[in-house]
Amino acid sequence: MEPLVHFPDALHHAPIGRLVSIAGHLVDQHWGRYLAEHHGLTSAGMRVLFILSRVGDSTHREVAERCFVRPATLTGIVDTLERDGFVERRRDTTDRRSVQLTLTDKGREHAQALIEVIHSDRPITSVDADPAKRAVIREFLTELITTMADGDIGRLNPDKESTDLTTRGARPC
Incomplete structure (x- = not known):
C-alpha cells in the first residue's frame, strides 16, 4: 500500500x-x-x-x-x-x-x-506554527469535538444538506 x-x-x-x-x-x-x-x-x-x-x-x-x-x-x-x-x-x-x-x-x-x-503545545506542523492559522484550527477542532460529543449522528447523514462547516461533505468511514 x-x-x-x-x-x-x-x-x-x-x-x-x-x-x-x-x-x-x-x-x-x-x-x-x-x-x-x-x-x-x-x-x-x-x-x-x-x-x-x-x-x-x-x-x-x-x-x-x-x-x-x-x-x-x-x-x-x-x-x-x-x-x-x-x-x-x-x-x-x-x-x-x-x-x-x-x-x-x-x-x-x-x-x-x-x-x-x-x-x-508545541506546533505539530508548519501550518499550526502560524498563530492566525493555529487559532482557526483550534476553533475548528473545538467545534468539531463539541458537535460530535453531543451524539447527533444525523449531522453525518450524506442525504441531509448541511450548512455546518464541521460536517459538510463528511462521510462515515
Whole structure:
C-alpha cells in the first residue's frame, strides 16, 4: 500500500470529514508508537496513570468506571502496569474484596512526563506554527469535538444538506 503522501492531490480534494478521520487515525498511531517506545505504555495504560495521578489511590472498580471499561477489561491493563512497575495493587485492610490501585514512583514520573508533553503545545506542523492559522484550527477542532460529543449522528447523514462547516461533505468511514 502506497503512503498517503504520494497522493497530495487526493488529499487536497478529500472532504474535510475524511481528512479529520485520516488525521485522527495517524495521530493515534503516532502517539501509540511514542508511548510504547519512550514510556513502555499503551494508550489504555496511560489513561490509568493519568487517573491515578489526578485522583490518587482508587479502587479497581473506580478506575474502570473512569476509563469507561468493565473491571474485567481493566484487569489485563493493570496486570501489565503492575508487571512493568507503574502501579501496585493493595488489598483494602477493611474490605479484603476491594483492591486499591496506587502509582509507584516510576508510574508517577512517567505520568508527569506525559502531562508535560501534552501540555507543551508545541506546533505539530508548519501550518499550526502560524498563530492566525493555529487559532482557526483550534476553533475548528473545538467545534468539531463539541458537535460530535453531543451524539447527533444525523449531522453525518450524506442525504441531509448541511450548512455546518464541521460536517459538510463528511462521510462515515
